[in-house]
Amino acid sequence: xxxxEPLKTRLVIIxxxxxxxxxxxxxxxxxxxxxxxxxxxxxxxxxPTVITAKTKYNAKFSYEIRNWGQLxxxxxxxxxxxxxxxxxxxxxxxxxxxxxxxxxxxHTVLFSRLVGxxxxxxxxEASPSIFKRLQANLALNGAEGNTITHNxxxxxxxxxxxxxxxxxxxxxxxxxxxxxxxxxxTHQEGTVEGKPLEQVIPIDDLLRAKLIKIDxxxxxxxxxxxxRPILPRLPRDCSVLVxxxxxxxxxxxxxxxxxxxxxxxxxxxxxxxxxxDVEFYIRRPSTVPQTLTDDRxxxxxxxxxxx
Numbered sequence: 001x002x003x004x005e006p007l008k009t010r011l012v013i014i015x016x017x018x019x020x021x022x023x024x025x026x027x028x029x030x031x032x033x034x035x036x037x038x039x040x041x042x043x044x045x046x047x048p049t050v051i052t053a054k055t056k057y058n059a060k061f062s063y064e065i066r067n068w069g070q071l072x073x074x075x076x077x078x079x080x081x082x083x084x085x086x087x088x089x090x091x092x093x094x095x096x097x098x099x100x101x102x103x104x105x106x107h108t109v110l111f112s113r114l115v116g117x118x119x120x121x122x123x124x125e126a127s128p129s130i131f132k133r134l135q136a137n138l139a140l141n142g143a144e145g146n147t148i149t150h151n152x153x154x155x156x157x158x159x160x161x162x163x164x165x166x167x168x169x170x171x172x173x174x175x176x177x178x179x180x181x182x183x184x185x186t187h188q189e190g191t192v193e194g195k196p197l198e199q200v201i202p203i204d205d206l207l208r209a210k211l212i213k214i215d216x217x218x219x220x221x222x223x224x225x226x227x228r229p230i231l232p233r234l235p236r237d238c239s240v241l242v243x244x245x246x247x248x249x250x251x252x253x254x255x256x257x258x259x260x261x262x263x264x265x266x267x268x269x270x271x272x273x274x275x276x277d278v279e280f281y282i283r284r285p286s287t288v289p290q291t292l293t294d295d296r297x298x299x300x301x302x303x304x305x306x307x
Contacts (some may be wrong), residue, residue, distance in 0.1 A: 002031065007178050007237070008026035009049060011182075012044065012047060012049050012053055013049065014255075015044070016044060016049075016051060016065065016074070016075075017051075017053075019035055019039065019040065019075065020053070020074060020075050020077075022035065023035065023036075023075050023076055024056070024075075024077050025283070029121055029282055029283060032282045033058060033278075033279075035251060036278055036282070038254075039254045040071075040075065040129055044065060045065065045066060045071055046064055046066050047066055048064060048065070049064070049065045049066075049090055050064050050065075050254060051063050051065065051074060052062065052072060055073060055077050055078060055110075056077035056078050057078070057084075057109075057110055057113060058113075058182075059105075059110065059113070059141050060071065060140055061106070061137060061140070061275065065172060065176070066134055066169055066254055067169060067170065068169060068170045068172065068177045069103075069106065069170070069171075069172045071280065072278075073106060073146070076281045077170060079106045079107070080107070080276050081276060081280065081281065081284075081287060082273040082274050082280070082287040082301065083107065083213070083241065083273065083276075083301060084107070084110055085287035086239075086241070086273065086289065086303065087107070087110060087111060087114060087211060088110075088127070090112040090116070090210060090211060090237075090239060091111065091113075091115055091119075091210055091211060091227075092115075092210075093114075093116035093117075093118055093119055094115065094116065094118040094207045095114070095115045095117070095119045095208075095210040095211070095212060096115070096119060096120050096121075096122075096205050096211075097111040097114075097120075097121045097122070097209065098121075098122045098124070098197070098201055098205075098206070098209050098211070098212045098213070099111060099121060099122065099123045099124060099198065099213050099214070100124045100212065100213065100214045100215070100216060100217040100223055101124065101125065101126075101213075101214060101215040101217070101243075102123035102124055102125045102134055102149075103125060103134065103171065103172055103174075103215070104130055104133040104134050104137055104171070105123065105133070105134040105137040105138055105143075106137075107136060107213065108121060108123040108134065108137075108138065108143070108147060109138065109141045109143050111211070112138070112146055112147050112186045113143070114142070115146065116146070117145060117146055118146075118276065119146055120146055120147075120205060121143075121146060121147040121148070122146065122147075122148050122150065122200075122201050122205065123138070123147055123148070123149045123150070124149075124150045124152060124154060124200065125149070125150075125151060126151070126152065126154075126174075126176055126192050126194075126216075127162075127163050127165055127171075127174050127189060127192075128151060128152040128163070128189065128190060128192065129165065129189060130165075130171060130174060131151040134149060134219040135149055141208050149244070150200055150201075150235050151192065152192060152193050152194065152195060152200055153176050153192050153193070153194035153195075153219070154194065154195065154196070154197050154216065154219075154222070154223045154226065155194035155195060155196060155201065155215075155219075155222045155223070155226055156196060156222045156225035156226040157196065157225075157226070158193075158195050158196070158199065159194050159195045160191045160192065160193055160194065161191060161192060162176065162178065162181075162188050162189075162190070162191050163170045163175075163176055163188070163189045163190055163191065163192055164176070164177075164178070164180075164181035164184070164186035164187065164188055164189065165186060165187060165189040166184055166185065166186050167185045167186070167290055172217070173185075173217060174186070174189075174217060174301050175216075175217035175218050175219065176192075176194070176216070176217075176219050177217070177218040177219050177248065179218070179248075179251045180217060180218035180219075180251070195226075196226030196227070197223065197226055197227055197230065198226070198227070198229065198230050200258040206230055206233075206234070206237065207233060207234070208235065209234065209235065209238050210235070210237060210238060210239070211238070211239050211240075211241065212234075212238065212239070212240045214240070214241065214242045214243065215242075215243040216243075217243075217248075218245060218248035218251070219248075219251040220242050220243065220244055220248065220249070220259075221248070221249050221254050221259070222252070224242070224259065224262065228262070229267040231262075231263070231268075232266045232267075234266075236306050237305075237306070238305070238306075239302075239303060239304070240263070240268070240305070241273075241301060241302070241303050241306040242253040242259070242301070242302050242303075242304070243287060243299070243301050243302075244256060244259065244299070244300055244301075244302050245298065245299050246297070246298070247298070255295065256295035256302075257295065259302070260292065263304040267306050268304040268305060268306055269291075269304070269306065269307060270288070270292040270293075270302060270303070270304055270307070271289035271290060271291055271292055271293070271303040271304075271307060272289065272290055272292045272300055272301070272302055272303065273289050273291065273300070273302075273303060274286065274287060274288075274290070275300070276301075289303045
């Protein structure tokens with residue numbers, strides 16, 4: 001049976017390539033939900049097949065198909081399209097971006113391309129193993145020239161914290177929060193140093209930041225608490241994009257309303273990016289941020305920016 005494995009792998013790669021072309025380049029939605037629900041999910045999404053391909057923004061990655069985030073990126077050419085679209089709408093060459101929770105660099109590479117050689121991206125990732133992949137992906141895409149990497153956790157105060165690595169099906173679920181780790185299929189990878197953002201990023205770059213993205217799987221309250229001294233000093237055109245889980249905020253005795261009030265007290269308004277499930281990828285609705293009106297969600301990308 002083993003002799004058939006290379007042939008089966010090549011066949012899977014060919015089938016994936018055909019489906020990928022259809023999903024990305026056929027404007028109609030006809031057949032796309034069928035392909036996702038009846039072909040990709042039951043027969044492809046669980047495979048450890050690795051495929052190298054380019055994204056819609058011409059970045060190159062090696063995708064492990066069974067990894068949830070990489071699955072979407074491979075088949076649709078973009079990951080979290082509302083986040084990517086917002087970044088493309090506000091970033092120009094020469095800007096500074098801070099990517100807190102950069103993971104393997106899917107968004108980091110996009111930011112690097114948007115700000116160009118005169119700009120700068122600070123990519124922060126706590127997991128030592130994912131950090132190595134981040135550096136490899138930056139090198140693969142020639143993004144090291146304007147990107148500075150930091151293997152550290154961002155907290156409200158200095159200290160060492162554990163890193164809980166999620167399984168290979170969703171390394172985006174890696175967290176430094178023990179309560180979140182207990183809810184997920186994780187194991188402790190080790191411990192890393194943690195610091196407030198202002199102690200990691202040079203103050204000159206923070207005071208020039210056009211976009212600060214925070215995606216830290218339950219630790220967002222710690223990150224934002226550590227940013228309190230710098231929030232009023234951020235540029236007027238700075239946007240702070242935070243992936244928020246109300247349940248994780250509650251673990252720290254906080255709420256979405258507390259987060260909103262913290263930013264509003266510093267002149268920011270609160271918005272919400274559209275939900276980004278498979279229907280969003282296929283139907284491609286508007287990516288324009290909407291005013292935040294309630295906290296009835298399990299997970300959302302919240303945007304804070306000044307009028």
